[in-house]
Amino acid sequence: MESLINIGIILTYLMVGFATLTAIGFGIKKMMQKTNNTKKTLYTIGGLVVILIFSYLIASDEVLGSYEKYEITASTAKKVGMGLTTFYVLGIGAIGAVLYAELSKAFSK
Numbered sequence: 001m002e003s004l005i006n007i008g009i010i011l012t013y014l015m016v017g018f019a020t021l022t023a024i025g026f027g028i029k030k031m032m033q034k035t036n037n038t039k040k041t042l043y044t045i046g047g048l049v050v051i052l053i054f055s056y057l058i059a060s061d062e063v064l065g066s067y068e069k070y071e072i073t074a075s076t077a078k079k080v081g082m083g084l085t086t087f088y089v090l091g092i093g094a095i096g097a098v099l100y101a102e103l104s105k106a107f108s109k
Contacts (some may be wrong), residue, residue, distance in 0.1 A: 055085035 020076030031041045061074040
């Protein structure tokens with residue numbers, strides 16, 4: 001049963017990696033076609049990198065005692081914390097963007 005789980009995890013990593021590379025590839029292709037959007041795209045990628053670096057810097061590398069049995073290292077704990085913080089920041093940003101768009105439409109009438 002454990003080998004099936006490992007195969008599932010590996011397949012998931014491969015699919016996520018392929019989807020990521022495809023999305024980045026189409027974005028670069030689109031960016032090269034329209035040069036006026038290049039600056040916006042670079043700002044967006046730069047913003048994402050800034051959020052990732054910020055999340056990594058504030059993430060804790062503390063491993064809780066209850067998780068020591070899973071042989072989790074401080075580096076792994078820091079990466080997980082970075083991922084969670086990045087998710088929270090981007091999620092709050094997305095919710096804020098939707099609220100801003102809808103409220104600005106409501107008050108502009």
